[in-house]
Amino acid sequence: MKYVTFKKVTIKNFLSVGEEPVIVTFNTGLNIITGLNKDKVDRRNGVGKSTIADAMYFSVFGDTIRELKKEFITNNVTGGKCEVQLEFNVNDAGRSNDYVILRSLNPSKIMIYKDGVDVTRDSISNTNSYISEIISSSPEVFHNCIIMTVNNTTPFMAKKKVEKRKFIEGILNLEVFSRMINDIRSQYTGVMSRLDIECAKFEEVSSNVVSYRDRKTQADAAKQRSLRELAGRIKANEIQISNYESELKKIEIHDVKQLKEQVKTLKTQKDTYDKNIITLEKAVTRHETDINTQKRMYNSIGTDEDVCPKCLRPMDEHDKETVEEEKEAILVRIDAHKAKIGELNSASSKLSKASKKCEKEIRSLTSKIHDVKICENNIENLRNRIKDVQATNKETAVDIVRIRDAKDEFSDMIEDAENRLKVIQGDIDEIKDDLHTMDVVKFVVSEEGVKSYIVKKILQLLNSKLAYYLKKLDSNCVCTFNEYFEEEIVDERGKICSYFNFSGAERKNIDLACLFAFMDVRRLQGDVAFNFSVYDELFDSSMDTKGVELVIDILKERIEQYNECIMVISHRKESVKMATGEIIYLEKHNGTTRRVENHDIST
Numbered sequence: 001m002k003y004v005t006f007k008k009v010t011i012k013n014f015l016s017v018g019e020e021p022v023i024v025t026f027n028t029g030l031n032i033i034t035g036l037n038k039d040k041v042d043r044r045n046g047v048g049k050s051t052i053a054d055a056m057y058f059s060v061f062g063d064t065i066r067e068l069k070k071e072f073i074t075n076n077v078t079g080g081k082c083e084v085q086l087e088f089n090v091n092d093a094g095r096s097n098d099y100v101i102l103r104s105l106n107p108s109k110i111m112i113y114k115d116g117v118d119v120t121r122d123s124i125s126n127t128n129s130y131i132s133e134i135i136s137s138s139p140e141v142f143h144n145c146i147i148m149t150v151n152n153t154t155p156f157m158a159k160k161k162v163e164k165r166k167f168i169e170g171i172l173n174l175e176v177f178s179r180m181i182n183d184i185r186s187q188y189t190g191v192m193s194r195l196d197i198e199c200a201k202f203e204e205v206s207s208n209v210v211s212y213r214d215r216k217t218q219a220d221a222a223k224q225r226s227l228r229e230l231a232g233r234i235k236a237n238e239i240q241i242s243n244y245e246s247e248l249k250k251i252e253i254h255d256v257k258q259l260k261e262q263v264k265t266l267k268t269q270k271d272t273y274d275k276n277i278i279t280l281e282k283a284v285t286r287h288e289t290d291i292n293t294q295k296r297m298y299n300s301i302g303t304d305e306d307v308c309p310k311c312l313r314p315m316d317e318h319d320k321e322t323v324e325e326e327k328e329a330i331l332v333r334i335d336a337h338k339a340k341i342g343e344l345n346s347a348s349s350k351l352s353k354a355s356k357k358c359e360k361e362i363r364s365l366t367s368k369i370h371d372v373k374i375c376e377n378n379i380e381n382l383r384n385r386i387k388d389v390q391a392t393n394k395e396t397a398v399d400i401v402r403i404r405d406a407k408d409e410f411s412d413m414i415e416d417a418e419n420r421l422k423v424i425q426g427d428i429d430e431i432k433d434d435l436h437t438m439d440v441v442k443f444v445v446s447e448e449g450v451k452s453y454i455v456k457k458i459l460q461l462l463n464s465k466l467a468y469y470l471k472k473l474d475s476n477c478v479c480t481f482n483e484y485f486e487e488e489i490v491d492e493r494g495k496i497c498s499y500f501n502f503s504g505a506e507r508k509n510i511d512l513a514c515l516f517a518f519m520d521v522r523r524l525q526g527d528v529a530f531n532f533s534v535y536d537e538l539f540d541s542s543m544d545t546k547g548v549e550l551v552i553d554i555l556k557e558r559i560e561q562y563n564e565c566i567m568v569i570s571h572r573k574e575s576v577k578m579a580t581g582e583i584i585y586l587e588k589h590n591g592t593t594r595r596v597e598n599h600d601i602s603t
Contacts, residue, residue, distance in 0.1 A: 003091040004135050006532040006565070011055045013080040015064075015073060016048035018592030024052055026532050026565040029581025030555055033569045035596075038589040047586050048593030049569045053147045053534045059086035059101050061139050062110065062128055065147065074105050077591040081106060090134060101131065136528035140167055147534045155511040156518075157487070157499040168485045168518070180445040188438050195431045202424045209417045216410035223403055230400045237389045237396075244382045244389075251379055256372045263365045270358035273351045280348040287337040287344065294337065298330040455483045458521065465520045469513035473550050477502070479510060505547060516554060523562070531562075536569040552578050 011022040035047035054064045064073060074082040082105040089098050102111040110127045111120050121127040132138065137146075156167065166178070301323050446452075463480045470479060476492045489510070491497045499507060523529045538551065555566050559580065567584075568575065576583050587596045 002093075002136055002528040004528060004530050005089040005091070006056075006530070007087040007089065009052070009055055009059065009087075010083075010085040011051065012084070013075045013078055013082045014055055014058070014084055015051045015075065016588060016591070016593040017051055017055075018075055018078040018594065019080050020592075020594045022052070022586070022593065022595045024584060024595075025582075026567075027581050028531070028563050028565050029559055030552070030579055031565065031567045031581040031584060032576050032579040033567055033584045033586070034571060034573075034576060035586030035588065035593075038587060039591065045571055047571070047588045049571070049586055050536050051593060052567070052584070053536055053569065055084045056086065056532075056534070057139075057142065057147060059084045059103050060131055060135065060142065062103060062124065063139075065143060070105060070108065075592065088135075099134065135530075137530075141522070146530055146532060147536070155507065156514045157507065157510055161486075165485050168481075181442065184438055184442050184445065188435070188442065191431055191434050191438065195428065195435065198424055198428050198431060202421065202428060205417050205420050205424060209414060209421065212410050212414045212417060216408060216414060219408050219410055223406075223408070226403055227400055230396050230403070234393050234396050234400075237393050241386050241389050244386050248379060248382050251375050253375055253379070254368060254372050256369055256376075259365050259369050259372070263362050263369070266358045266362045266365065270355050270362065273355035273358065277348050277351045277355065280344045280351065284341050284344045284348070287341045291334050291337045291341075294330045294334045298327055298334070301326050301330070452483045455485070459483060461524065462517060462521050465517035466513055469516045469554065470509065472554055473509040473513055473547070475509040475513060476506065477510065479513070505544065509547070512551060512554075516558070519558075529562070532565045532567075534567045534569065538568050538570070548578075556580065 006026045008023065008025045011017045011024075013019060033049045033052060035049055037045065037047045050065075054066065057063070057065050058073070074080075084103050086101045087099070088101075089096060098115055100113040102113075103109070108124060110124050111118065112127060112131060113119065119130075121130050135142075156164065159167065459481060466479055466481075470477065477489050477497065479487055479489045481487050487499075489497050489499060491501075499510065502510065519533070535555075555568075558564050559566060565581070568578075585596045586593050
């Protein structure tokens with residue numbers, strides 16, 4: 001248990017307090033804060049009594065209970081530097097430390113000292129958080145369990161349901177569950193967001209897989225079509241090769257060499273025949289020349305004249321006979337030449353026929369040789385075609401293997417996408433596991449979970465304390481809370497009523513009973529106890545004399561039981577008679593408040 005003992009507060013240029021510091025020491029007992037406003041004759045309001053409560057709150061949290069803007073906190077009459085200094089001790093598990101908080105405005109500044117050592121944090125905000133940790137109290141709990149200001153505090157029962165729950169959780173130190181549920185909800189939202197993102201990724205990648213598979217199916221179909229086309233092309237080429245081979249078998253090839261030898265032999269024979277024909281023709285020409293010579297001789301031999309025309313010798317009978325004989329001889333020679341020509345022409349004719357026969361045979365053989373060359377060319381062409389088609393088939397076969405064995409890009413894309421799906425699915429499963437765990441945690445820290453269990457354990461104490469104080473205040477109702485901090489108020493006739501069904505004084509009793517009950521539960525169940533509490537205008541509103549007496553009895557009981565310093569702010573003269581401790585008398589003059597020591601309370 002942590003015990004926080006407030007020792008002293010020093011106030012300067014804060015609200016109505018001026019340059020002269022107002023110092024309040026927190027002594028055990030019932031202390032009354034009262035005073036007089038000299039700026040208004042016979043008025044006790046507006047003295048600055050509540051300034052002490054505001055100063056306490058300001059020193060700890062840097063704000064006023066009335067939530068004034070910073071420019072309205074500094075005393076506007078003196079214009080001096082606003083300062084509030086709070087001294088207190090914290091005893092935590094036997095370790096005692098003295099603290100001093102010094103907070104000022106214009107400029108805003110906060111300093112905190114621990115056992116004389118400056119432990120101020122790097123910023124006002126962080127220092128404020130540090131102070132809240134030291135005293136283990138939030139502004140709401142401090143406001144409602146330590147400083148009760150009638151005019152500025154909404155009674156617990158008049159608060160909204162959410163505010164009630166928050167306040168009681170602070171009293172019972174259950175804020176951790178609210179923070180946990182808020183944190184888990186925030187995390188849950190974040191995890192749900194991650195789940196949505198991962199599901200969106202899963203859908204996107206799944207869509208990609210479907211798209212890739214469709215495109216792969218199309219690519220596979222195109223691949224199969226290509227393979228069928230190539231296989232059909234090979235088959236057609238094989239048929240063409242078979243046709244070429246059949247044509248090759250049909251081609252009959254003669255022995256060209258033999259034919260050429262025959263042509264050569266025939267050409268030799270023909271050349272021989274032609275040469276002989278030429279020789280014969282020459283011989284015929286010679287004989288024809290001789291015939292022509294003989295004819296000229298014949299025509300030139302003899303004459304009818306008596307004188308030889310050549311030698312001019314006279315012609316006798318003997319000469320004439322000789323001439324005749326000579327002519328006969330010439331005619332015989334001519335006939336011999338003609339007979340020889342006949343023989344030569346006959347031989348030449350035979351040779352010519354033989355030559356022509358040879359020529360015919362040569363042409364026939366040459367034609368055969370030409371046909372053989374054509375066949376050889378055809379064979380060569382067919383063989384080349386076969387080679388070309390076979391080469392084409394080899395290339396096609398290579399293309400078939402390449403196309404068949406090629407790994408299409410979609411397979412890698414599908415594999416990669418499927419691997420991504422596995423990873424994403426793993427993430428989704430992990431996130432779902434996290435969500436399941438969070439659902440369990442949410443239930444555990446929810447109103448129906450461990451908080452409800454803890455509240456049920458504390459509820460009997462809270463309700464018994466509440467009943468105790470309602471009875472002490474002579475209230476005409478009974479109030480109980482369920483585990484959801486929902487109150488049920490039953491009046492003296494046994495009917496369930498609303499808080500607002502009661503009069504102002506009756507509501508005041510309920511408010512005070514709740515306040516005392518909460519303070520007790522906070523002390524018993526919480527981790528911190530304070531030696532100090534302030535009640536602003538506790539006796540000045542909605543209470544009759546009997547009610548005031550009952551409240552004083554309770555306050556005195558708390559002082560005896562917890563050794564508390566209780567301060568009651570009041571503008572009633574008679575309030576000072578109730579003090580068991582110090583009477584703090586304030587006086588306001590010319591817009592500033594100061595503390596008056598040893599003042600005669602009868603005045």
